Amino acid sequence: MSDLTHLTISQARAKLRAKEITAAEITEAYLQAIERANPALNAYVVVTDDKARYMAKASDAKLAKGEGGSLEGIPLGIKDLFGTEGVHTQACSHVLDGFKPHYESTVTANLWADGAVMLGKLNMDEFAMGSSNETSYYGPVVNPWRRSRLDTVVMPTTHQGDGGFVSAGGTRTARTLDNAQLVPGGSSGGSASAVSAFLCAGATATDTGGSIRQPAAFTGTVGIKPTYGRCSRWGIVAFASSLDQAGPIARDVRDAAILLKSMASVDPKDTTSVDRPVPDYEAAIGKPIKGMKIGIPREYRVDGMPEEIEALWQKGIAWLKDAGAEIVDISLPHTKYALPAYYIVAPAEASSNLARYDGVRYGLRVPGKDIVDMYEKTRAAGFGREVKRRIMIGTYVLSAGYYDAYYLQAQKVRNLIKRDFENAFAAGVDVILTPATPSAAFGIADEDMAADPVKMYLNDIFTVTVNMAGLPGIAVPAGLDAKGLPLGLQLIGRPFDEETLFQTAHVIEQAAGTFQPEKWW
């Protein structure tokens, strides 16, 4: 049974349609895998087993009749940020204690309409604020990947009686797993961990500054943040409305394309949902990239970046060159200002969006001597440290006398960042290649990061520019570092040109292969 969890979505889809397996079997296999692994990984905050079995049964009925949607019978995990009717939806915050919406987000409704099966809700940083999944009210998620050490093992000379073979000794190398627990990245840490550890066939995620791409890179999975406006934001708990986008995390590029096709739609309930048809992303996979122009931005070579990341980037360049692409050096001069501008814009929007958590309409309420006291006590008890920090920054930069100096300045810089990309694309660049993160996954409770919030923020240095400009970006695994941890590359495309991203990412995947953690849980 457990083999079923190792099928990709495209493989499972074929077997389900051919009636070689049933949706009930594959769902049961995932539920068992979750039961065994979740105490160690903490990827799921809620497992909806009854709902999953019910949905799988309905899928089997459709499949038996030769009917069913593009994801019929495929078991998925859903980030806790997506509103799911009658099911725990708390953005992994205490302030939304007990919240079960009476509506379904557009993205998840699209997935269910296409036949997908819901396994449960996935852990995440509280309100999607974090890069390590340590700010969750439900505790940190553990990365299924661990560091390992290459040892040279001397093989003893052995004589075996009955079998009659003799090993002549010699040496071989073996990897020994380290016990230290690593973060899966964030904020979509539960999604990345669950996909990487075979606890769902694919997962929904969201990305405001890198929350899909950084965890994908940390877990050897594929994650795409589509163009702003491609997936409806309706029914997703809002963090920073001008930056938030939903997207999938999957085990390979094709699965990510299949999931995005279903998640994306034109939605009258989101005024920023863009009115253009959703293309068949899968059809772009396998198309040659000969003659394509790949931009390499010099500003992404940052101080203190490990040599391994630089080497990985060069490998990526070589792979694309070998596939016939033309490599061009480009400049995106305002890159270094993207992260500071983000830490004004995102908290400002968050402080406004999170004003609704007041202890009146939903979630937690802590009684007070009057209404203001009730608000203040509820929010003090309901929000974690990182969320409070960002609400405070946002409130400060929007307060009287500081608005022009901070918020207006940041929104101007944001236009300059966007213009940098527009210039590169206008000069004929089709896609931009960068590292996905400045390092591999780090340890849970890393002391440096805990002591300085800005250190944690630097995780998003390569991904945040893409959100600021509203562009699509994909993280694709490209290799392992010396300690055996996955590293990813990022491809950035023109607005609504996700197809080129899938096409190019597939070329990298073909060259680099796919990566699975060694099972210890």
Add this chain to the structure above:
Amino acid sequence: MSVDVKTVKRVARLARIAVSEEDAERMTSELNAILGFVEQLNEVDVSGVEPMTSVTPMEMKKRLDVVTDGSKAADIVANAPATEENFFLVPKVVE
């Protein structure tokens, strides 16, 4: 620019978050670290640059002015901590 404990307490009041003396002091140094980091934006020449108001250039979609939703009072109050007859209950606000 940097903030002092007094400013942090004022901002916390604006944000409706109760803070203890200890919280306020810790937040002051955290906020100053972040404000120090974002200060580099001042070196960017933004003369003649408009602030971004829309991520993708698009016209605001308008729908027909008709009722498309509603009559769901029970759904709307279903998650509230305190309700009575489809009203949200709050501590007394008018003397």
